[in-house]
Amino acid sequence: MKISPLFLALRCCILLWVVCLTACQSSQNTDQQTSQESVAMAAIDTTKSDSMSVYLLDIKAKLTNLETIVVNDDPVFHAKKTYRAVPFQAVMDQFLAAYKNLDLAQTQIVFECEDGYNPSMSLAKVLDKKSYLALSDVDAPTGQEWINPTKEGREMKIAPFYVVYTDVPASDVSFKWPYNLVKISLASASEELAVLFPKEDDTVVKGFELFKTNCLTCHALNKVGGKMGPELNYPKSVTEYWKSTDDIKAFVKAPSSYRHDCKMPAVTHLNDKELDEILRYLTYMSQHKPQKS
Ligand code: HEC
Known part of the structure; x- marks a missing residue:
């Protein structure tokens, strides 16, 4: 696997920066500042954010350039929606400026949601569209920031943040619309996914690509991937403990026909061949499992 020297250099910078930050923070703690602001600052664990990631609640107060935007066909609400939002590009420029030093084509943006949903997408793809970080729903009752839609009888929590686009149709499933979003981070596409690439059999590369875009956001393989659904390969693969792969396919197409109150949404946009x-x-x-540790 080839790692660009620039990426390595950047990693070193981040390390240094984190070290400095930790040092600064402890010196700040010894200062006898009592203003509201410094109290609030101290409550934030700034050591968790670095130049490659940002906890959105930490920066919420600094998101001041809010616009009112309209999403004609919101895929989460299935309706026309109006939000108060900040252009995603502005968030990147202000808080994750390190992206400018990375190879955009190789950079993935990882959205981390409170419920363990971890979708990722090409950063270039997000920035190429009119993407926004939404902070509140204009139609919410006074005193409330969000309206929570219900899906199959379950309430979905949208707060604190939701990524939306004004120029992407709801039908384009290659775009992620993460809600309940708490953190964004940048990762090198090649590095993160290298361990899941089927190096020894190029006839399953298509399956890998399909898994990556349709399943990995919720499921990990070999401990890499989303946490909303169960890990599917380690230590035991689903293909080892389910009756047959046909059974798994049927489950994926209609999870709630197998489990009552199932939290996996039915996968209806893939055909049999793709499954x-x-x-x-x-x-x-x-x-191809990792060594047991
Ligand atoms: C939005 C998140 C999400 C996506 C996307 C998703 N799943 Fe799931 N999946 C889940 C959750 C949550 C469960 C656990 C369901 C339960 O038992 O309530 C699950 C369960 C499963 C299981 C059963 C595992 C077991 O043995 O318990 C399989 C197999 C599975 N998913 C395969 C897939 C495949 C293949 C895809 C892609 C085509 C996929 N899932 C996409 C969330 C997701």
Whole structure:
């Protein structure tokens, strides 16, 4: 695997920066400042954010350039929605300026949601559209920032942040619309996913790609990926303990026909052939697990 020297250099800078930050913070703590602001500052664990990631609640007060935007067909609410929001580009420029030093084509933005949903997308793709970080729903009752929609009888929590686009159709499933969002971070696409790439069998690369865009946001393989759903490969692969891959396919198409109150949404946008590709990839991965530690 090839890691660019620039990326390595950047990593070193971040390390240094984190060290400095920790030092600054402890010196700040010895200062006898009692203003409201310094109390609030101290409550924030700034050591967790670095130039490659940002906790959005930490910066909420600094998001001042709010606009009122309209999303004609919001895929989460299935309705026309109006939000108070900040252009995503402005958030990046102000708080994650390090992205300018990275190879945009190789950079993934990882959205971390409170419920463990961890979708990621090409950063270039997000910045190429009219993307926004929404802070509140204009239609919410006074005194309330958000309205929570219900899906299959369950209330979805949208707060504290929601990523929306004004120029992406709801039908384009290659765009992520993460809500309940708490953190964004940057990762090198090649590095993060290298461990999941099927190096030994190029006939399952298609399945890998499909898994990456449709499943990895919620499911980890070999401990890499989202945490909303269960890990699917380690220590035991789903292909080892389910009756058959056909059974897994049927589950993926209609999870609630298997489990009452199932938290996995039905996958309806992939056809049988695509699901077969995914299952062949999962079967391949069952033979490629990390060493037990
Ligand atoms: C929005 C998140 C989400 C996405 C996307 C998603 N899943 Fe799931 N999945 C879940 C959750 C949550 C569960 C646990 C369901 C439960 O038992 O309530 C689950 C359960 C499963 C299980 C059962 C695992 C077991 O043995 O308990 C399989 C298999 C599975 N998912 C496969 C897939 C595949 C393949 C895809 C992509 C085509 C996918 N999932 C996409 C959230 C997701």
